[in-house]
Amino acid sequence: MRNAKQGDEQASPATKGSLEPVIDPSARVHATADVEADVTVGPRTSIWHRAQIRVGARIGADCVIGRDSFIDEGVTLGDRVKVQNLALVYHGVTVEDGVFIGPNAILTNDRYPRAITATGELARADDWQVSPITLRHGSSIGAGAVVVAGTDVGRFATVGAGAVVTRDVPDHALVVGNPARRLGWVCACGNRLNDPRTGKPAPATPEATDELRCVVCERRFQYFPDAETIREQTATANQGAPA
Numbered sequence: 698m699r700n701a702k703q704g705d706e707q708a709s710p711a712t713k714g715s716l717e718p719v720i721d722p723s724a725r726v727h728a729t730a731d732v733e734a735d736v737t738v739g740p741r742t743s744i745w746h747r748a749q750i751r752v753g754a755r756i757g758a759d760c761v762i763g764r765d766s767f768i769d770e771g772v773t774l775g776d777r778v779k780v781q782n783l784a785l786v787y788h789g790v791t792v793e794d795g796v797f798i799g800p801n802a803i804l805t806n807d808r809y810p811r812a813i814t815a816t817g818e819l820a821r822a823d824d825w826q827v828s829p830i831t832l833r834h835g836s837s838i839g840a841g842a843v844v845v846a847g848t849d850v851g852r853f854a855t856v857g858a859g860a861v862v863t864r865d866v867p868d869h870a871l872v873v874g875n876p877a878r879r880l881g882w883v884c885a886c887g888n889r890l891n892d893p894r895t896g897k898p899a900p901a902t903p904e905a906t907d908e909l910r911c912v913v914c915e916r917r918f919q920y921f922p923d924a925e926t927i928r929e930q931t932a933t934a935n936q937g938a939p940a
Contacts, residue, residue, distance in 0.1 A: 716727075722757075730762075732880040739776065757794070770808075781840070789846070796832045799840035799858065804830050808846045833868070835885060851926070855883045867926040869918065882918070882927055884911035890918060890927075 718735040724742045726732060731749045741759035744750065746764040754768045757776035762768065764782045772786050775794035780786065782800045789806040792798070808828050813822050828847035834840065836850045839858035850856060850866045857873035857880075866872050871881045871889065879901040882890040889898045890909040899909045903920040910917050911925060918927040 702848075735807075745782075751788075752890065764802070775834075789829040790832070791829065792832045793834040793836075795835045797837040798832070800840055801841045802838045802843070804832075804838075804844045806830070837887070853883065853885045854871075855887065867924075869927050875889045879884075882909055882920075884914060884916050886911060886914045888913045 710863045718737050720726065720736070720738040721740040721742070722750040723740045724738045725745070726738070726744045727746050729747045730744045733745065733750060736750050736751045737755045738744065739756060739760065741758055741920070742756055742760040742762070744762040745793070748762045748764065748766045748768070750756070750762070750768045751770040753771045755773045756762065756768070756772055757778065759776055760774055760778045760780070760925055761786065762780045766780050766782060766784045767769055768774070768780070768786050769788040771788055772790050774780070774792045775796070780798045784798045784800060785803045786792070786798065787806040788803055788899060790804045806827050806829070807825055811820050812826050812832040830844055830846060831849045833850060833854070835853040835854040837855045838844060838850070839856050839860065841859045842856045842862065844850065844856065844862045848862050848865055850862065851868035851870065854866045854868060854870045856862055856866065856877060857871065860873050861875040862872065863876045866877070869882050870879050871883045872878060873880050881898045881901055884890055888911055890911055892899045892903070892909060893910045899907070903909065905920060905922050907920055909920065917930045918928050919930060
């Protein structure tokens with residue numbers, strides 16, 4: 698493992714594929730953190746007390762890995778990812794840029810877990826199959842939530858605290874409960890989207906012609922029932938970059 702030299706090209710591990718293992722010299726790794734071999738840590742990333750980073754993990758730039766969190770073997774985190782205290786991110790998970798993973802959240806990798814085989818022997822690596830998870834750009838996983846193996850969470854979607862996600866979550870969806878069900882929709886800024894006619898939060902299944910609006914940053918969206926998702930309409934000058 699080597700440190701980055703000035704002038705080396707820096708790239709998000711989630712978007713640039715396999716990189717030579719390197720801990721950037723600007724990264725902060727607490728003395729109690731357990732960072733195994735062949736780990737990449739990007740510029741300005743912080744890894745705090747007693748965090749465990751398993752072999753082959755890739756962590757991008759400007760990330761925060763909280764106290765007592767666990768990043769498993771081969772996990773990929775993009776840039777500007779926040780993993781809060783005690784979160785568990787298991788092998789097979791890919792996290793894109795700008796994702797928030799709340800405290801005590803768990804991202805699993807085995808839909809049919811067993812400690813032993815059908816014949817009673819200890820189950821080993823060849824006895825089960827990883828079911829991957831992808832957390833898309835800008836999504837948020839609330840405190841204590843569980844994302845079950847084999848599911849994806851869409852761009853800027855929000856999983857409420859304590860929810861158990863058992864199926865894919867569309868872009869911008871807000872899901873809560875066990876099993877997680879869609880309650881409404883959220884903006885790129887994180888706030889609930891409203892029905893401008895009523896001023897109340899937009900329902901989980903709006904009409905196809907309905908406009909959804911953020912009262913904070915003024916972004917506007919339209920619901921597409923066939924895809925069960927929403928898409929942002931043309932942004933105005935004061936809305937910033939589109940979501």
